[in-house]
Each structure stands twice: as structure tokens, then as C-alpha cells.
Amino acid sequence: MISLFVLLYGCEEKVDTVTVEAYVPPEDLELPSLDGIDIGAAFTEAITMVGKVQLNPAWQGNREALSYKRPTCPDLYVGENDDMDMPADAVVWQDFCNTGTGLSYSGFTAWTGRLERSGDIESEVGEIINGTRQMSGQAVVSVNGETIYEFKGVGEDSLYRVQSPTYDRWTYATTINGMIRGTESTGLNSGFRSDLYIYATGGDTRSLESRGNVFWTSHRIQDRFDSAAMDIYLLDPSSAGPDDCALEPKGWIGIRDERAYWYDLVFMPMDAEDDAGYEDDDRSVCDGCGTLYLRGTETIDYGQVCPDFSSIWTETLIDLPQAEDFIFTFQQAQHPQ
Amino acid sequence: MFWILLACTEKTAEVVELPEEEEYIEEEVAEPSFEDAPNTEDVVFDEVPPQMLHLVHSGIWNLAPIAGPYTTMFGELNIQEQINGNGIFPYCDFTFAVTGHEIDSLCPTCDFGFAIEFFVQEPVPPEEGEEVLEAPEEIPIAESIEDCFTPELPDHQETRVLAYSIADEMLYFDYFNTGIWVPWYPATFIHDTLEVYYYEEIGFYGVGDD
Numbered sequence: 001m002i003s004l005f006v007l008l009y010g011c012e013e014k015v016d017t018v019t020v021e022a023y024v025p026p027e028d029l030e031l032p033s034l035d036g037i038d039i040g041a042a043f044t045e046a047i048t049m050v051g052k053v054q055l056n057p058a059w060q061g062n063r064e065a066l067s068y069k070r071p072t073c074p075d076l077y078v079g080e081n082d083d084m085d086m087p088a089d090a091v092v093w094q095d096f097c098n099t100g101t102g103l104s105y106s107g108f109t110a111w112t113g114r115l116e117r118s119g120d121i122e123s124e125v126g127e128i129i130n131g132t133r134q135m136s137g138q139a140v141v142s143v144n145g146e147t148i149y150e151f152k153g154v155g156e157d158s159l160y161r162v163q164s165p166t167y168d169r170w171t172y173a174t175t176i177n178g179m180i181r182g183t184e185s186t187g188l189n190s191g192f193r194s195d196l197y198i199y200a201t202g203g204d205t206r207s208l209e210s211r212g213n214v215f216w217t218s219h220r221i222q223d224r225f226d227s228a229a230m231d232i233y234l235l236d237p238s239s240a241g242p243d244d245c246a247l248e249p250k251g252w253i254g255i256r257d258e259r260a261y262w263y264d265l266v267f268m269p270m271d272a273e274d275d276a277g278y279e280d281d282d283r284s285v286c287d288g289c290g291t292l293y294l295r296g297t298e299t300i301d302y303g304q305v306c307p308d309f310s311s312i313w314t315e316t317l318i319d320l321p322q323a324e325d326f327i328f329t330f331q332q333a334q335h336p337q
Numbered sequence: 338m339f340w341i342l343l344a345c346t347e348k349t350a351e352v353v354e355l356p357e358e359e360e361y362i363e364e365e366v367a368e369p370s371f372e373d374a375p376n377t378e379d380v381v382f383d384e385v386p387p388q389m390l391h392l393v394h395s396g397i398w399n400l401a402p403i404a405g406p407y408t409t410m411f412g413e414l415n416i417q418e419q420i421n422g423n424g425i426f427p428y429c430d431f432t433f434a435v436t437g438h439e440i441d442s443l444c445p446t447c448d449f450g451f452a453i454e455f456f457v458q459e460p461v462p463p464e465e466g467e468e469v470l471e472a473p474e475e476i477p478i479a480e481s482i483e484d485c486f487t488p489e490l491p492d493h494q495e496t497r498v499l500a501y502s503i504a505d506e507m508l509y510f511d512y513f514n515t516g517i518w519v520p521w522y523p524a525t526f527i528h529d530t531l532e533v534y535y536y537e538e539i540g541f542y543g544v545g546d547d
Contacts, residue, residue: 075386078486080545091488094540100381117515327512329519330488334537337520 031300032261037222039292040307043265045221046228046255047309051317053196053214054174055157056325058135061185062109063328065141065149066093067336073097074105076334085154086110086136091330093139102144109137109151115326126164131326133157141182149185153178159321161203168203172318181217191217200318206236208317220258227256233270236313245286249309254295262295265305386540390428391419392487394522394535398435400449403529407449408439414455414533418485420541426472428544429485432458443500444509444518450500455491457482477544486541501531508533 066074074095080088094108113133121127134156141149157174174197181191196212215227232251240246245268254264267290290307294300398412411434418429437451444450463469472478479485482493491497498511500518503526510521524533 073383075384075540077386077540077542078390078488079388079540079542081542082545089488092540094386095384097383098381115513115515115517117517323515324517327515327517327519329512331520334539335520 029297031294032257032259034263034302037224039263039265039302040305042222042225042255043253043305043307044309044312046225046253047208047210047232047234047312048317049216049219049221050196050198050210050214050228050230051200051208051312052319053176053192053194054198054319055133055135055155055176056319056321057185058137058151058155058176058178058180059111059133059321059325059328061149061180061182062111062135062137062139062151063333064184065105065139065182066333068099068103068143069093069105069333069336070099073099073103076330077108078330084108084110084136086134087112090134090136091328091333093333103141104143105139105141107137107139107152109135109139111135111328113326113328115323117323121163122165124164124166126162126167129159129161129163129323131159131321131323133321133326137178141184147182149182150191151178151180151185153180157321159326161320163203169205170202170320171199172202172320173197173199179217190219193217198318202318202320205239206313207234207239208312209233221255224257225255226258229254229256229262231270232267234309234312237310238313247286247288248290248306252290263302264293264295265290265307266293388541388543389421390486390539390541391422391424392535392537392539393417393419394487394533396433396435396533398524398531398533400529400531405449405529406439407451407529410437410451410453410531411435412531413458416482416485416487416490418479418487420477420544423476425470426476426478428477429479429482429487431479431482431485433491434458437499440498440500442516444502444511446502446505447500447509447518448503450498450509450511452496452498454494454496457493501526 074093074097077092077094081092084090084092086092090110090112092108092110093105095105096107098104111134114131116130117127119125119127135151136154137151139149139151140147153176155174155176155178157172159170159172161170162168163170177195179191179193180186186192192214194212194214196210196214199209201207209232211231213227213229220226230251230253232249232253234249235244235246237246249267251270252264252266254262256262268284268286288306289304292302292305294302394414394416396412396414398410400407401409414433414435416429416431416433417427419427433455435453435455437453440450440452482490498514499508499521500511501508501524506523506525507520508522508524508531509518511517512519522533522535524531
């Protein structure tokens, strides 16, 4: 082995040069200014926007996009496909086609929905709706070059609702990992890319729990913030029990400006036991305020911010799917009316 | 060792005879323009599925009493699935016996409807002396109705609520008793019978490894 090295070394002369430059310390980071920004309102808007990051746009957009289909454009498929992470009974369209009228389909979507419904909404006992949906896709549908539907990723949701003339309670959960945009899904300039989980309750008890990230492709909160990240639990003050903090959420939420600065607003710990990161007891009190930090730097503390989340508790915080929305059969897809 | 020594020596170029050069004809090549995206929207193209599955669901349903109003029905529904149009050895070939009784609530455009039980019949045994074609091993054959690929087929002994619209010539399905009616089978109403005939030709991924 040594002789080999000598032979190799003898083939070519090699001169190493090392230059040592004087160390120049980095310039101090100029903190981004929040002048002109209502940072509390920005976080409130972020929460209302997060409530729209759910499966419905992907599902309804797929349905709308297929309402234009021609007999074999796109083709519907059945059968075993191990490449799609979907149940075997999922309905699939897959194609690369153009109808010749400017409408084109590219890629695939696979979906499956289940719905159970019982009871009577007018009765005292009420009606129970239990629905689930799953979707997977790598699809772009366009008309004359304009994307009317794009879904790339996976998503699912579920709704359980009990409703009577005097009573309404629902729980809704959704997860979206992927990107959704297009005029037939999220509307014009309202797409998003996310890996987000939402669990919400409504009716007699209103709450919102959300974990993950979302980037809005066009929308900017206060013309500046394009993304949000969070692990947060909000409870409608009117639904708070005696042991709940009605003034502020638990957890944290961050928003990112277009220069990639993240602003994290940290509230009370998610759980009483999980307070390892909360060294300052004063910041763990239920006072309606969180501490605002600039992420990625050594504890740049902007101070206390007290957003008013009371305005988020509207009927439109979550676009709750209706019972009909859980059904999109093979026949409906193949023969749109 | 040999290769290392060889690396230090000068490399002598091998002389290779090139084939005779063909006459070069300049082709007209359209210069790509980044200002105007190529317009492919007017060009019709359609990727064809590598495999097709032909679905044929058909049957005659008898309605009673004669001339109505109908309170009961009975008949058959044959479910056949043919891979790439192979009708000699269809992948799926089962027949439901269907019996139904009248229901109260119908879809908005429907004229009559039934709660129908679907009962998978045993295959008819071949008559004595009848030649039976054995399917080659490489041709997959469904062993039960659950193996068929048509989405949301009824299970054996499942009861479903279906109603018929004369105007639409369509059987509607009360989707798993949710009160939401979805189009199910096209059917023709003739002389106290419904002739169900549903045909689709769709893409097919295959039957899987099992």
C-alpha cells in the first residue's frame, strides 16, 4: 500500500497554499422594524386564515374540475395501485390529456369518502352526521393555460356532528400535507402550501387546536407576512370552564415576513406539566398577553403583545363540510351533470 | 499496480476510422421563444390507459302489481368485469338475486322506489355433457363479489334503497341511508319491468400481487 502511494505521489507535483485572512466579525443584526404593523391584529388574522387550511378546497376543487370532463379526459381508474397511498376502494382519475377546447388534465387525484347519517334534525334527539374523507394527488387542471385546480399532496378530514333544534355540537379534524391552489379550489390568488393539523369543536363548546406550518402563495397578512407556524390551542371565552384561562391561548404561534424573519408569540404552556421552556413564571400567567420573540437570534424580546382573539369565533372560522360534501361517487365523477 | 504504472505513461491515441459522413440537410427548427409560451391548448392529446376494465351490470327487474302502483319487485343483476375486454374469461362474473319492497320517501324526481336486498347467487352448474372452459392460470378470476373492482358494489345480503325516475331514466341510490340521492344505474321502464344496463370502460391498474 505504501509503495502505491509513493508511485501516485511521484506522478504529479502538488503545492498547497494556505491563505489566512484577518477575522472580520459579522455586523450586528439590524432588527426588523414593526412600525406600521398591528402585530396583535396580524396574529388574529393568521388564526382566521389557518382555519381555512383544510381538505375542503382540495375536495371541492377536484369535483369542480371534473365537472368539465369529457368521456376519456381524464380517465377514471380502478384496481390495485401500490404507488398511491390510498384505500383500495378509492376513486381515481389519472391522465395527461387535453380536450381540444383549452381544458387540460395532468396527473392524478385519488379520493374516498364515507358518510353515516341517522336521526332527524327536527327531532329532540337530533341528527348525527359522521363523515370522513381522504385524498391524494399530483394534479394540475388548467383552462387556456390558467390553473383552475392544483393539488399536490395528501389530506384527510373527519366530522362528527349532533344537531337538533335546541342543540348543536361538532368536532372537526383535518390534516393537509401539500399544496392547494386554483380558481376552482381556493379561489383566485388564495392558494397555500401546508403541513398542518387542525382539530376544532363548535356548537356549544368552541375551540381550535392547530399544529404545523402554512405558506400562503399570494395572500399577505398586513401586506407583509406570508407564512405561519404554530402549536396552539384557543378556547372561546364563552366556552371556558372555571379552570380554563379565557384570556389567552396556550402554546405559541409564529408568522414570517417576506424577508424570512419569524416572529413568535408565546403564550401559556400547552400543558401544566409541559412548562420546561417557561423559565419565567410571570410569562406563564393567564393575563391575555404573550411574549413576542424574533426567532433565530439570542432572545430578541419585543415585549408583551396582547392580541384580541375574541373576533375569530364566528361561524366561518372553519368551513365546515356539509353531509353532501362527503359523497363523491364513481358515477358522479364519470358522468357529471 | 499495473494500472497505476499505466497512468503515469503517456497515452497513445488510437486511430479509429470514422464512417462516411452523410450529407447534412439543414432542418427547419423553430426557435424556442420565451416570450410566448408554446400554445398546446388547441392540440388534442389523451394518454391511453395501459389496461382497461369493462364494467357491464345488467338485469331485468319485474315490478308488481301489474300497472302499479308498485309495492314489490324481483329480478336479477349480473355484475361482469372484463379485463381488456376479455369476455370469454371475465375477471368478475356474479349474479345478484334482487327482491324489494316499497319505500315511502323517494328522491325528488323519482316515481317509485324499493328497499332491495342483494343476494349473491351460486354459479349455475354446467349441464350434463356441457363443455366447460377452464381459464388459464395467468388470467385472474375473482373468487367472490368482494374481489370485484366496481366501486361501492353491494355486499352479499346487503339491503339498499333505490328509486327510479321515469323522466331521467335513472335509478337513484339513497347513499347508505343518508337521505342523499346519487345517480346509480341508467334503466329503462317498459311494461312493469326495469331493464338495468350500465356499461363503463375505464382505466385499470391491475389486480395486484395476491
